[in-house]
Amino acid sequence: MYTIKDKILLAPGIKMFMIDAPSIAQKAKPGQFVIVRKDEYGERIPLTIADSDKREGTITIIFQEVGRSTQDLGKMEVGDMILDLVGPLGRESEIDFYGTVICVGGGVGVAPIYPITRALHMKGNRIISIIGARSADYLIWLDKMDEVSDEFYVTTDDGSYGRKGFVTEVLTEIMDKEEINMVMAIGPIQMMEAVSRITKEKGIKTLVSLNPIMLDGTGMCGACRVQIGDEVKFACVDGPEFDGHLVDWENAKRRLKMFEREEKIALTSLGCRCCQGGEK
Amino acid sequence: MPREIIKNKYPMPLLPIEKRIKSFHEVALGYTEDLAIKEAERCLQCNKPSCVEGCPVGVDIPAFIKLILERDYLAAAAKIKEKNSLPAVCGRVCPQENQCEKMCVLGKKYEPVAIGRLERFVADYELANGELQYTRKSPTGYRVAVVGSGPAGLTCAAELAKMGHEVTVFEALHIAGGVLVYGIPEFRLPKSIVAKEIENIKALGVKIEVNSVIGKLWTVDELMREKGYHAVFIGTGAGLPYFMDIPGENLNGVYSANEFLTRVNLMKAYDFPNYLTPIRTGKRVAVIGGGNVAMDAARTALRLGVEESYIIYRRTEKEMPARAEEIEHAKEEGVRFIFLSCPVEIKGDNEGRVCEIICQNYELGEPDESGRRRPVPIPGSEYSLKVDTVIMAIGQGPNPLIAATTDQLQVNKKGNIIADEQTGKTSKPGVFAGGDIVSGAATVILAMGAGKKAALSIDKYLRSL
Numbered sequence: 001m002y003t004i005k006d007k008i009l010l011a012p013g014i015k016m017f018m019i020d021a022p023s024i025a026q027k028a029k030p031g032q033f034v035i036v037r038k039d040e041y042g043e044r045i046p047l048t049i050a051d052s053d054k055r056e057g058t059i060t061i062i063f064q065e066v067g068r069s070t071q072d073l074g075k076m077e078v079g080d081m082i083l084d085l086v087g088p089l090g091r092e093s094e095i096d097f098y099g100t101v102i103c104v105g106g107g108v109g110v111a112p113i114y115p116i117t118r119a120l121h122m123k124g125n126r127i128i129s130i131i132g133a134r135s136a137d138y139l140i141w142l143d144k145m146d147e148v149s150d151e152f153y154v155t156t157d158d159g160s161y162g163r164k165g166f167v168t169e170v171l172t173e174i175m176d177k178e179e180i181n182m183v184m185a186i187g188p189i190q191m192m193e194a195v196s197r198i199t200k201e202k203g204i205k206t207l208v209s210l211n212p213i214m215l216d217g218t219g220m221c222g223a224c225r226v227q228i229g230d231e232v233k234f235a236c237v238d239g240p241e242f243d244g245h246l247v248d249w250e251n252a253k254r255r256l257k258m259f260e261r262e263e264k265i266a267l268t269s270l271g272c273r274c275c276q277g278g279e280k
Numbered sequence: 281m282p283r284e285i286i287k288n289k290y291p292m293p294l295l296p297i298e299k300r301i302k303s304f305h306e307v308a309l310g311y312t313e314d315l316a317i318k319e320a321e322r323c324l325q326c327n328k329p330s331c332v333e334g335c336p337v338g339v340d341i342p343a344f345i346k347l348i349l350e351r352d353y354l355a356a357a358a359k360i361k362e363k364n365s366l367p368a369v370c371g372r373v374c375p376q377e378n379q380c381e382k383m384c385v386l387g388k389k390y391e392p393v394a395i396g397r398l399e400r401f402v403a404d405y406e407l408a409n410g411e412l413q414y415t416r417k418s419p420t421g422y423r424v425a426v427v428g429s430g431p432a433g434l435t436c437a438a439e440l441a442k443m444g445h446e447v448t449v450f451e452a453l454h455i456a457g458g459v460l461v462y463g464i465p466e467f468r469l470p471k472s473i474v475a476k477e478i479e480n481i482k483a484l485g486v487k488i489e490v491n492s493v494i495g496k497l498w499t500v501d502e503l504m505r506e507k508g509y510h511a512v513f514i515g516t517g518a519g520l521p522y523f524m525d526i527p528g529e530n531l532n533g534v535y536s537a538n539e540f541l542t543r544v545n546l547m548k549a550y551d552f553p554n555y556l557t558p559i560r561t562g563k564r565v566a567v568i569g570g571g572n573v574a575m576d577a578a579r580t581a582l583r584l585g586v587e588e589s590y591i592i593y594r595r596t597e598k599e600m601p602a603r604a605e606e607i608e609h610a611k612e613e614g615v616r617f618i619f620l621s622c623p624v625e626i627k628g629d630n631e632g633r634v635c636e637i638i639c640q641n642y643e644l645g646e647p648d649e650s651g652r653r654r655p656v657p658i659p660g661s662e663y664s665l666k667v668d669t670v671i672m673a674i675g676q677g678p679n680p681l682i683a684a685t686t687d688q689l690q691v692n693k694k695g696n697i698i699a700d701e702q703t704g705k706t707s708k709p710g711v712f713a714g715g716d717i718v719s720g721a722a723t724v725i726l727a728m729g730a731g732k733k734a735a736l737s738i739d740k741y742l743r744s745l
């Protein structure tokens with residue numbers, strides 16, 4: 001069991017937990033994730049480790065309440081215990097010196113890109129960060145991102161903060177102006193796809209972090225398979241980071257919809273469990 | 281007076297078919313005491329019992345059968361447990377027809393003694409009535425880490441604990457049991473039985489740490505260097521699912537058998553949305569393969585309410601590696617078998633969901649290296665089958681995680697850890713391995729046997745330190 005030490009509402013429907021998990025905290029590296037199972041009835045859901053503190057023995061996860069499982073998780077409070085937490089899973093990011101790196105974070109994707117940005121910054125890269133969200137309310141961790149960036153841009157779809165428009169517009173402008181050595185993009189799949197399309201034209205290496213449906217997170221089931229160039233990869237062990245220019249985006253988007261109908265059913269069946277059950 | 285020989289096994293009481301396909305209740309209900317005694321009477325109590333030669337762990341079969349006749353079921357269970365620590369499991373899932381029962385002399389003319397059913401009878405009797413009897417030697421002060429909690433790891437852990445060593449099992453998933461909990465369905469092996477066996481092992485003092493992926497949380501080297509374990513046993517199984525590499529395999533509705541069975545067994549998707557893990561089958565399901573895994577997937581699909589559940593297999597019924605009983609039960613329940621056939625492509629609708637599978641017919645040619653006749657495709661024989669779900673049950677390989685993160689641990693071309701068959705010793709001092717991770721996907725009893733042999737040699741190794 002893993003105790004929730006702190007809970008912060010970062011934006012509407014976006015929550016942050018600090019969880020007591022000393023062993024995982026010792027090992028967590030930027031780019032890695034954990035799998036969380038809230039209770040006996042819960043799904044195993046993958047969430048990126050947004051931060052970790054070796055001394056305190058905690059890890060930080062940030063999630064958006066999009067479906068039943070994340071909503072259930074969001075109802076947990078400080079002091080509550082999560083039944084299962086396994087990690088760190090996946091490969092760590094390749095933190096290297098590239099030169100000038102653009103880090104693009106969209107929506108809740110700012111959480112996973114933060115530790116990578118920080119590590120790239122500490123390696124001596126010049127960091128240009130572009131953060132985007134629907135509106136001002138949904139922008140998270142601006143100050144933390146600003147701290148580890150040499151240049152910092154913010155966009156909102158409705159113009160309620162920073163520049164009105166999409167992260168891709170800023171990205172294009174910067175790439176036209178100066179030489180960029182690498183782009184790292186994490187956020188909604190449509191955003192990562194759009195970023196990859198733009199950088200591919202310019203031939204700039206681009207890494208994205210995919211979040212396909214997962215089950216075990218250890219390479220045992222293949223639920224997380226993604227098409228990368230002419231190879232099929234298991235994102236939980238071969239990823240989650242991949243070359244954005246090689247990802248088969250159509251396939252990746254489609255596979256995310258595998259259980260769309262069931263997810264709706266789960267959302268509407270919020271009823272009590274005690275009167276269901278029975279012998280199965 | 282020469283006694284009359286009963287030619288056939290006493291039949292196993294079974295759940296009626298209409299009840300089976302609506303629930304996950306166990307299908308084979310087990311012998312009653314009366315049936316067990318009658319069946320035990322069929323045994324000739326051979327002086328040179330050939331059945332024992334057929335048992336991978338050498339259970340003294342006539343001796344335990346004799347104890348059944350003496351109505352001393354607890355002693356019968358103890359007799360089996362001298363060699364096999366998981367009889368309630370093995371009595372249910374061992375391929376007896378290729379092992380003990382294949383060698384039984386009665387089988388030459390009649391049906392062999394139903395050794396598996398008798399094993400299950402005494403094991404269940406013990407689980408219900410027995411008290412755990414064990415002798416644990418005084419603590420040796422040595423600590424052993426066991427990686428993986430399938431039959432290999434659990435057996436190795438139990439044996440080492442009895443010898444007085446301090447044992448911790450590390451398991452990647454949130455429940456211990458390996459394939460016994462995530463793969464083999466409830467209707468064949470009730471999870472309560474596995475849970476009980478695991479309780480017994482814990483009672484021996486074994487610690488089980490779930491949610492611990494070795495190679496990620498700690499490496500094998502760290503377990504030995506930093507965590508103070510004197511030896512490590514690796515029993516991580518054959519967990520990596522194979523796909524066929526045909527067009528359409530990434531469509532929505534194509535599962536590996538591992539994913540399909542894990543969703544249903546481990547995550548209880550059959551009880552969605554009470555349990556939140558979803559599963560979707562549509563009306564028609566095709567399972568590719570001919571082993572136990574394929575039978576389990578096809579029968580599970582039926583229980584989820586599909587209208588048609590097909591098994592598509594490249595060879596013929598004779599070559600199917602599944603247990604005879606599973607094939608029989610699958611047929612009774614209405615699984616449809618398509619032999620000498622193999623998919624070449626899976627097609628999807630405009631939403632990217634499986635809607636049809638294109639297969640090709642095969643014929644049997646010359647025998648291959650395994651001695652089985654090689655299936656050869658018949659050109660131009662392609663045909664289409666309308667299905668909503670395709671489940672790949674064509675085999676599993678070793679997960680590379682441990683090998684990739686452990687210094688000096690040698691693996692073969694397929695990625696299986698190289699370990700001595702008798703001792704489980706690997707190329708790395710202090711590290712032992714056994715079960716499917718060494719042999720490739722095999723059986724519960726072989727994994728158990730390997731765990732037991734490794735425990736003996738780990739004990740020797742520790743005492744030499």
Ligand SMILES: Cc1cc2nc3c(=O)[nH]c(=O)nc-3n(C[C@H](O)[C@H](O)[C@H](O)COP(=O)(O)OP(=O)(O)OC[C@H]3O[C@@H](n4cnc5c(N)ncnc54)[C@H](O)[C@@H]3O)c2cc1C
Pocket residue numbers: 373374375427428429430431432433450451452453457458459460463464465492493494495515516517518519541572573576603679681682714715716717721722723724725727
């Ligand atoms: C669906 C299905 C049906 C089967 N039916 C039968 C049958 O009827 N009869 C029969 O004899 N055999 C059957 N088998 C085969 C049998 O289950 C296996 O041969 C046996 O379980 C192998 O045991 P094992 O201990 O080597 O590995 P497993 O049972 O595979 O256990 C390995 C365990 O190690 C864990 N693990 C893996 N990597 C790590 C890591 N890095 N860190 C920590 N833990 C890790 C896994 O999560 C797993 O729990 C079946 C297999 C399947 C999949």
Ligand code: SF4
Pocket residue numbers: 322323324325326329330331332341342383384385386392393395
């Ligand atoms: S070979 Fe058959 S008849 Fe002989 S002891 Fe074994 S089970 Fe009994």
Ligand code: FES
Pocket residue numbers: 213214215216217218219220221222223224225234235236237
């Ligand atoms: S989540 Fe099962 S293999 Fe990746």
